[in-house]
Amino acid sequence: MxxxxxxxxxxxxxxxxxxxxxxxxxxxxxxxxxxxxxxxxxxxxxxxxxxxxxxxxxxxxxxxxxxxxxxxxxxxxxxxxxxxxxxxxxxxxxxxxxxxxxxxxxxxxxxxxxxxxxxxxxxxxxxxxxxxxxxxxxxxxxxxxxxxxxxxxxxxxxxxxxxxxxxxxxxxxxxxxxxxxxxxxxxxxxxxxxxxxxxxxxxxxxxxxxxxxxxxxQGISWQQVTVKGSANHAGTTPMHLRHDAGSVAAAAITHLREIAVDGTLATVGCLRLEPNLINVIPRKAVFTVDLRDPDEARLQAAEKRLADALAHLAETEGVEIHSERLVRFExxxxxxxxxxxxxxxxxxxxxxxxxxxxxxxxxxxxxxxxxxxxxxxxxxxxxxxxxxxxxxxxxxxxxxxxxxxxxxxxxxxxx
Amino acid sequence: MxxxxxxxxxxxxxxxxxxxxxxxxxxxxxxxxxxxxxxxxxxxxxxxxxxxxxxxxxxxxxxxxxxxxxxxxxxxxxxxxxxxxxxxxxxxxxxxxxxxxxxxxxxxxxxxxxxxxxxxxxxxxxxxxxxxxxxxxxxxxxxxxxxxxxxxxxxxxxxxxxxxxxxxxxxxxxxxxxxxxxxxxxxxxxxxxxxxxxxxxxxxxxxxxxxxxxxxxQGISWQQVTVKGSANHAGTTPMHLRHDAGSVAAAAITHLREIAVDGTLATVGCLRLEPNLINVIPRKAVFTVDLRDPDEARLQAAEKRLADALAHLAETEGVEIHSERLVRFExxxxxxxxxxxxxxxxxxxxxxxxxxxxxxxxxxxxxxxxxxxxxxxxxxxxxxxxxxxxxxxxxxxxxxxxxxxxxxxxxxxxx
Missing domain, CATH: 3.40.630.10 (Zn peptidases)
Known part of the structure; x- marks a missing residue:
C-alpha cells in the first residue's frame, strides 16, 4: 500500500x-x-x-x-x-x-x-x-x-x-x-x-x-406570536370598533416582507384563527415566525423590528400580543x-x-x-x-x- | 269588547x-x-x-x-x-x-x-x-x-x-x-x-x-378565496424566488382594510394554510371574505376592488388565485x-x-x-x-x- x-x-x-x-x-x-x-x-x-x-x-x-x-x-x-x-x-x-x-x-x-x-x-x-x-x-x-x-x-x-x-x-x-x-x-x-x-x-x-x-x-430565530382581540359579528360591528386578531396577524405578516431584506429571510409557515367562522371577527390568531440571517447583528435587528411592529399594532389595534421564543441559534x-x-x-x-x-x-x-x-x-x-x-x-x-x-x-x- | x-x-x-x-x-x-x-x-x-x-x-x-x-x-x-x-x-x-x-x-x-x-x-x-x-x-x-x-x-x-x-x-x-x-x-x-x-x-x-x-x-357577499403558491424550505429559499400563498393572503387581508370604508364592512373570519409547518413556505392559503354594505352599488364596488387586488397579487407574486361565491344577498x-x-x-x-x-x-x-x-x-x-x-x-x-x-x-x- x-x-x-x-x-x-x-x-x-x-x-x-x-x-x-x-x-x-x-x-x-x-x-x-x-x-x-x-x-x-x-x-x-x-x-x-x-x-x-x-x-x-x-x-x-x-x-x-x-x-x-x-x-x-x-x-x-x-x-x-x-x-x-x-x-x-x-x-x-x-x-x-x-x-x-x-x-x-x-x-x-x-x-x-x-x-x-x-x-x-x-x-x-x-x-x-x-x-x-x-x-x-x-x-x-x-x-x-x-x-x-x-x-x-x-x-x-x-x-x-x-x-x-x-x-x-x-x-x-x-x-x-x-x-x-x-x-x-x-x-x-x-x-x-x-x-x-x-x-x-x-x-x-x-x-x-x-x-x-x-x-x-444562518442563524435561526423561531417565535410563536399570539394575538388576542375580540370576537364579534362580522355584519354588525363597525370597522372602527373592531379588535380583529386575524387582521392584526395579516398586518404583521405583511410587515415582515419589509423586514426581510439584505439577506434576512422571514417566513410565516403556521397560522390559525379562532373561532375560524366565516361571519365572526377572529378573537385569536396564532402564527409562527421563522427569521434567518447569516449575520447575528442583522438577525437581532430583524427580531427587534418585528417586536416593535407588534408593539405598535397592539397599541393601535387594541389587542394583546404575546411572543414566545421557540428556537434560537446564532x-x-x-x-x-x-x-x-x-x-x-x-x-x-x-x-x-x-x-x-x-x-x-x-x-x-x-x-x-x-x-x-x-x-x-x-x-x-x-x-x-x-x-x-x-x-x-x-x-x-x-x-x-x-x-x-x-x-x-x-x-x-x-x- | x-x-x-x-x-x-x-x-x-x-x-x-x-x-x-x-x-x-x-x-x-x-x-x-x-x-x-x-x-x-x-x-x-x-x-x-x-x-x-x-x-x-x-x-x-x-x-x-x-x-x-x-x-x-x-x-x-x-x-x-x-x-x-x-x-x-x-x-x-x-x-x-x-x-x-x-x-x-x-x-x-x-x-x-x-x-x-x-x-x-x-x-x-x-x-x-x-x-x-x-x-x-x-x-x-x-x-x-x-x-x-x-x-x-x-x-x-x-x-x-x-x-x-x-x-x-x-x-x-x-x-x-x-x-x-x-x-x-x-x-x-x-x-x-x-x-x-x-x-x-x-x-x-x-x-x-x-x-x-x-x-x-345590508347586502351580504361571501366568497372563499384560494391562493396556490409553492411550498419551499423557509431557510433556503431567497425572498425573491418565493411564491408564498400565506403572504399573499395576508396582503389581501391588509388590502381589505382599505376597501372597508364609507359603511362597507369587510371580515376575514376563516383562514388556513397548507402544509402549515413552521419552516415551510405555505403552498396554499384558503380564506373567506365577508363583505357587507347597505348600498348595492357600493357592495359591488367593494367586490370589484377585491377582485382587482387579487388579480394584481396573482400577477406580481406568481401565484394562482381562485374566488368562489358562497352567498350573495342584495x-x-x-x-x-x-x-x-x-x-x-x-x-x-x-x-x-x-x-x-x-x-x-x-x-x-x-x-x-x-x-x-x-x-x-x-x-x-x-x-x-x-x-x-x-x-x-x-x-x-x-x-x-x-x-x-x-x-x-x-x-x-x-x-
Missing part, C-alpha cells in the same frame, strides 16, 4: 455510490407515496443502520458506536493515533422523505474511503465516516441531536432521557434497536470535518452553478481555510461554484464547535427537499462526491 | 314577557355551558314549538302551521277577512346560544296580543304572531328558510328535500317532530310586518341609545313609512332612538319582498350574540316591547 501524495487523483466509483443511495432509499420505502420514512430510532432506522454497518464492514472500517448511537467507521492510517479527517452527515429521515437528505453525505464518505481502498492507498491520517443520530428531530427534540451531543453541547444522559412525541424514552428506543454503544460521546475529535449535502434550496439550480462552497450557516461561520480548499478543488476539477450560506441546519454546525468544518452543496431540483420529489441528477451527485474526494486528498497531502 | 282608538295606550304585562323568555330559554338548556341549543327540527326545537303553541292556545289564538313548519297564531279582528298585521321572528337557535335571538321577537308578539286580550280590546285588523322555521340555517341551508319559502323565494317542495349536515331530509324531520302543516306557504300575506330583535352588534350600546329604527339591511330597504312610525312611537314614549342598518340577516328581509316591513332593535350588551353571554337588560327588553305595542296600536288606528 502506498502513501498518498498531493498530486494523486484517486478514481471515484460513481456507480457504487449511486447504487448505495438507491438501496438505502428502499429501506422504509412507502411505494404508494413514492417516499420513505426512517424516523430516528424506529425499526426502519435500525434497518438503515444495519445496512450502513454491513457496507462499513465490507470496506473493513473500524466501527465504533457511541452512547447516543452515533456511528463512526474509520479507515486507519499507518499505525498512528492522529485525529481523523471526518466526513459525516445522517441517515435518519423525516416522514415521506426523499433519498438524498443526509444519506448522500454519509454514503459519499464511504465512496471516498472506497477510492482509497480500491487504489490500495493508505491515507496519511485516519478517515472517519460518521452517521449522527436523530438529525431531523421529528420524534425527539432537539434536531441535530447526535452531533450536538458529540460536540458537547448537550449532556448524553440528558439526551437519553428525552421523551418522544409518541411518549417513548430515547434511551430505551436506542437499546431496543441495538444501537446504544459504549463509546463516550466526543471521544473522537476530528482534525477537520467535511459534510457533503444537497442544497435543499433553489439557488444553485437557478444560477446554473454545480457546487456550493458553504462558508457559513449563525455559524465555517472554517475559511477549508472553504477555500473546497473552492480550489472545484476549480481544479473544472466545476462551476459559488460561495454560499446554508439556510438549513446541519450536523456540520455542531461539529464546527470543536473542529474546523465546512460543507459542500450540490443543486436540489426545484429547491425541493423533505419530500419524495427531492431530486439531484446522478451527474451532479457524482460532481459533489468528486469534489469531496479531491478536498480529502488535498487535505491529507498537507497533513 | 271595545274597538281600539288612536289615543288608547294599552298596558304591557312586562313580567309575563320576561317569564316566557326565561322559560323558553330553559328548553334545550346546557347547564354546564350556560347556553341552550334548539337547532331547527330537532327534539329541542319541537319542545320549544310545543311550548309556543301552548302559550298561543292560552291566548285563544287561531293557530295555523304551513307545509314548511312556520307557525302562525292569529288574534282575529271583528268578523273581517282583512290581511293581518304580522309580528314575527324565529325560535330555532344556533348551538350553545343565548335566550334572546329570535325568541324575543316572537314572545314580544305574544305580549302585544296579550295586551289586547287583557284590555278586552278587539283589534281593527287581525294580529298574527309568526315563528318562522329554520332562521339560523345551522343544520339545513339556506338560513331564513321558513320566511324565504313564505315569501315565495324558495319552492316548498325543494325546501322539504333539503339534506342536513347530518344527512337527514328536512321534510322527514318536519314530519317526525309533528310540524308538517297543511297550510300552503304564503297563503297568509301580511298587511304590514314588524320584527323586534336584539341588535347583535355594539352600536346602540356604544352610543347609549335605547331603540334602533332599522330602515335597511341590500334590503325597509318600508320608510313603517320606519317613521317606529321612530314616532319611540319619541312619543320618550325613548332615545336612531335610524340604523341591520348588519345581520333577519326574517324581515324575506317578508319585505311581499309586504311593507321594518324592524326595531334594542341594544346587545357588548354586541355579543350567538353565545350564552348574549344579554340585554330587562328594562331595555321591555322598552323595545313597549315601542312594538305602541307601533301596532298606531298602525291599527290608521287601518
Amino acid at each position: 502506498s502513501q498518498l501524495s498531493p498530486s494523486t487523483a484517486l478514481p471515484l466509483d460513481g456507480q457504487a455510490l449511486l447504487l448505495q443511495i438507491r438501496l438505502l432509499g428502499e429501506i422504509g420505502a412507502e411505494p404508494e407515496q413514492d417516499g420513505r420514512t426512517r424516523i430516528a430510532l424506529t425499526d426502519a432506522d435500525k434497518a438503515g443502520r444495519d445496512q450502513l454497518l454491513r457496507w462499513m464492514e465490507a470496506l473493513d472500517l473500524e466501527i465504533r458506536i457511541d452512547r447516543i448511537g452515533n456511528i463512526f467507521g474509520t479507515l486507519r492510517a499507518d499505525g498512528d493515533q492522529q485525529a481523523p479527517l471526518m466526513i459525516g452527515s445522517h441517515i435518519d429521515s423525516v416522514a415521506n422523505a426523499g433519498a438524498l437528505d443526509g444519506c448522500y453525505g454519509v454514503l459519499a464518505g464511504l465512496a471516498v474511503v472506497r477510492a482509497f481502498r480500491e487504489a490500495g492507498v493508505r491515507p496519511t491520517r485516519p478517515i472517519t465516516v460518521a452517521a449522527f443520530t436523530n438529525e431531523e428531530g421529528v420524534r425527539y427534540q432537539p434536531d441535530m441531536m447526535g452531533s450536538l451531543v458529540h460536540a458537547g453541547g448537550l449532556n448524553v444522559d440528558a439526551a437519553l432521557e428525552t421523551l418522544g412525541t409518541d411518549g417513548t424514552r430515547l434511551g430505551d428506543e436506542l437499546v431496543r434497536i441495538g444501537y446504544a454503544g459504549d463509546l463516550e460521546p466526543g471521544a473522537l475529535v476530528p482534525h477537520e470535518y467535511l459534510e457533503l449535502h444537497i442544497e435543499q434550496g433553489p439557488v444553485l439550480e437557478v444560477e446554473g452553478v454545480q457546487i456550493g462552497v458553504v462558508e457559513n450557516l 449563525p455559524v461561520i465555517f472554517d475559511s481555510d477549508l472553504a477555500s480548499a473546497i473552492a480550489a478543488s472545484a476549480n481544479r476539477l473544472g466545476f462551476s461554484h459559488r460561495r454560499m450560506t446554508s439556510g438549513a441546519g446541519h450536523d456540520a454546525q455542531m461539529i464546527a464547535r470543536i473542529a474546523p468544518a465546512a460543507m459542500i452543496f450540490v443543486p436540489s431540483q426545484g429547491g425541493v427537499s423533505h419530500n419524495p420529489r427531492e431530486h439531484t441528477s446522478d451527474e451532479l451527485l457524482l460532481t459533489g462526491a468528486e469534489v469531496l474526494l479531491d478536498v480529502v486528498c488535498q487535505r491529507l497531502a498537507r497533513s | 271595545s274597538q281600539l282608538s288612536p289615543s288608547t295606550a294599552l298596558p304591557l304585562d312586562g313580567q309575563a314577557l320576561l317569564l316566557q323568555i326565561r322559560l323558553l330559554g330553559e328548553i334545550g338548556a346546557e347547564p354546564e355551558q350556560d347556553g341552550r341549543t334548539r337547532i331547527a327540527l330537532t327534539d329541542a326545537d319541537k319542545a320549544g314549538r310545543d311550548q309556543l303553541l301552548r302559550w298561543m292556545e292560552a291566548l285563544d289564538l287561531e293557530i295555523r302551521i304551513d307545509r314548511i313548519g312556520n307557525i302562525f297564531g292569529t288574534l282575529r279582528a271583528d268578523g273581517d277577512q282583512q290581511a293581518p298585521l304580522m309580528i314575527g321572528s324565529h325560535i330555532d337557535s344556533v348551538a350553545n346560544a343565548g335566550a334572546l335571538d329570535g325568541c324575543y321577537g316572537v314572545l314580544a308578539g305574544l305580549a302585544v296580543v296579550r295586551a289586547f286580550r287583557e284590555a278586552g280590546v278587539r283589534p281593527t285588523r287581525p294580529i298574527t304572531v309568526a315563528a318562522f322555521t329554520n332562521e339560523e340555517g345551522v343544520r339545513y341551508q339556506p338560513d331564513m328558510m321558513g320566511s324565504l319559502v313564505h315569501a315565495g323565494g324558495l319552492n316548498v317542495d325543494a325546501a322539504l328535500e333539503t339534506l342536513g349536515t347530518d344527512g337527514t331530509r328536512l321534510g322527514d324531520e318536519l314530519v317526525r317532530i309533528g310540524y308538517a302543516g297543511d297550510l300552503e306557504p304564503g297563503a297568509l300575506v301580511p298587511h304590514e310586518y314588524l320584527e323586534l330583535h336584539i341588535e347583535q352588534g355594539p352600536v346602540l350600546e356604544v352610543e347609549g341609545v335605547q331603540i334602533g329604527v332599522v330602515e335597511n339591511l 341590500p334590503v330597504i325597509f318600508d320608510s313609512d313603517l320606519a317613521s312610525a317606529i321612530a314616532a312611537s319611540a319619541n312619543r314614549l320618550g325613548f332615545s332612538h336612531r335610524r340604523m342598518t341591520s348588519g345581520a340577516g333577519h326574517d324581515a328581509q324575506m317578508i319585505a319582498r311581499i309586504a311593507p316591513a321594518a324592524m326595531i332593535f334594542v341594544p346587545s350588551q357588548g354586541g355579543v350574540s350567538h353565545n350564552p353571554r348574549e344579554h340585554t337588560s330587562d328594562e331595555l327588553l321591555l322598552t323595545g316591547a313597549e315601542v312594538l305595542l305602541d307601533v301596532v296600536c298606531q298602525r291599527l288606528a290608521r287601518s
Whole structure:
C-alpha cells in the first residue's frame, strides 16, 4: 500500500455510490407515496443502520458506536493515533422523505474511503465516516441531536432521557434497536470535518452553478406570536370598533416582507384563527415566525423590528400580543481555510461554484464547535427537499462526491 | 269588547314577557355551558314549538302551521277577512346560544296580543304572531328558510328535500317532530310586518341609545378565496424566488382594510394554510371574505376592488388565485313609512332612538319582498350574540316591547 501524495487523483466509483443511495432509499420505502420514512430510532432506522454497518464492514472500517448511537467507521492510517479527517452527515429521515437528505453525505464518505481502498492507498491520517443520530428531530427534540451531543453541547444522559412525541424514552428506543454503544460521546475529535449535502434550496439550480462552497450557516430565530382581540359579528360591528386578531396577524405578516431584506429571510409557515367562522371577527390568531440571517447583528435587528411592529399594532389595534421564543441559534461561520480548499478543488476539477450560506441546519454546525468544518452543496431540483420529489441528477451527485474526494486528498497531502 | 282608538295606550304585562323568555330559554338548556341549543327540527326545537303553541292556545289564538313548519297564531279582528298585521321572528337557535335571538321577537308578539286580550280590546285588523322555521340555517341551508319559502323565494317542495349536515331530509324531520302543516306557504300575506330583535352588534350600546329604527339591511357577499403558491424550505429559499400563498393572503387581508370604508364592512373570519409547518413556505392559503354594505352599488364596488387586488397579487407574486361565491344577498330597504312610525312611537314614549342598518340577516328581509316591513332593535350588551353571554337588560327588553305595542296600536288606528 502506498502513501498518498498531493498530486494523486484517486478514481471515484460513481456507480457504487449511486447504487448505495438507491438501496438505502428502499429501506422504509412507502411505494404508494413514492417516499420513505426512517424516523430516528424506529425499526426502519435500525434497518438503515444495519445496512450502513454491513457496507462499513465490507470496506473493513473500524466501527465504533457511541452512547447516543452515533456511528463512526474509520479507515486507519499507518499505525498512528492522529485525529481523523471526518466526513459525516445522517441517515435518519423525516416522514415521506426523499433519498438524498443526509444519506448522500454519509454514503459519499464511504465512496471516498472506497477510492482509497480500491487504489490500495493508505491515507496519511485516519478517515472517519460518521452517521449522527436523530438529525431531523421529528420524534425527539432537539434536531441535530447526535452531533450536538458529540460536540458537547448537550449532556448524553440528558439526551437519553428525552421523551418522544409518541411518549417513548430515547434511551430505551436506542437499546431496543441495538444501537446504544459504549463509546463516550466526543471521544473522537476530528482534525477537520467535511459534510457533503444537497442544497435543499433553489439557488444553485437557478444560477446554473454545480457546487456550493458553504462558508457559513444562518442563524435561526423561531417565535410563536399570539394575538388576542375580540370576537364579534362580522355584519354588525363597525370597522372602527373592531379588535380583529386575524387582521392584526395579516398586518404583521405583511410587515415582515419589509423586514426581510439584505439577506434576512422571514417566513410565516403556521397560522390559525379562532373561532375560524366565516361571519365572526377572529378573537385569536396564532402564527409562527421563522427569521434567518447569516449575520447575528442583522438577525437581532430583524427580531427587534418585528417586536416593535407588534408593539405598535397592539397599541393601535387594541389587542394583546404575546411572543414566545421557540428556537434560537446564532449563525455559524465555517472554517475559511477549508472553504477555500473546497473552492480550489472545484476549480481544479473544472466545476462551476459559488460561495454560499446554508439556510438549513446541519450536523456540520455542531461539529464546527470543536473542529474546523465546512460543507459542500450540490443543486436540489426545484429547491425541493423533505419530500419524495427531492431530486439531484446522478451527474451532479457524482460532481459533489468528486469534489469531496479531491478536498480529502488535498487535505491529507498537507497533513 | 271595545274597538281600539288612536289615543288608547294599552298596558304591557312586562313580567309575563320576561317569564316566557326565561322559560323558553330553559328548553334545550346546557347547564354546564350556560347556553341552550334548539337547532331547527330537532327534539329541542319541537319542545320549544310545543311550548309556543301552548302559550298561543292560552291566548285563544287561531293557530295555523304551513307545509314548511312556520307557525302562525292569529288574534282575529271583528268578523273581517282583512290581511293581518304580522309580528314575527324565529325560535330555532344556533348551538350553545343565548335566550334572546329570535325568541324575543316572537314572545314580544305574544305580549302585544296579550295586551289586547287583557284590555278586552278587539283589534281593527287581525294580529298574527309568526315563528318562522329554520332562521339560523345551522343544520339545513339556506338560513331564513321558513320566511324565504313564505315569501315565495324558495319552492316548498325543494325546501322539504333539503339534506342536513347530518344527512337527514328536512321534510322527514318536519314530519317526525309533528310540524308538517297543511297550510300552503304564503297563503297568509301580511298587511304590514314588524320584527323586534336584539341588535347583535355594539352600536346602540356604544352610543347609549335605547331603540334602533332599522330602515335597511345590508347586502351580504361571501366568497372563499384560494391562493396556490409553492411550498419551499423557509431557510433556503431567497425572498425573491418565493411564491408564498400565506403572504399573499395576508396582503389581501391588509388590502381589505382599505376597501372597508364609507359603511362597507369587510371580515376575514376563516383562514388556513397548507402544509402549515413552521419552516415551510405555505403552498396554499384558503380564506373567506365577508363583505357587507347597505348600498348595492357600493357592495359591488367593494367586490370589484377585491377582485382587482387579487388579480394584481396573482400577477406580481406568481401565484394562482381562485374566488368562489358562497352567498350573495342584495341590500334590503325597509318600508320608510313603517320606519317613521317606529321612530314616532319611540319619541312619543320618550325613548332615545336612531335610524340604523341591520348588519345581520333577519326574517324581515324575506317578508319585505311581499309586504311593507321594518324592524326595531334594542341594544346587545357588548354586541355579543350567538353565545350564552348574549344579554340585554330587562328594562331595555321591555322598552323595545313597549315601542312594538305602541307601533301596532298606531298602525291599527290608521287601518
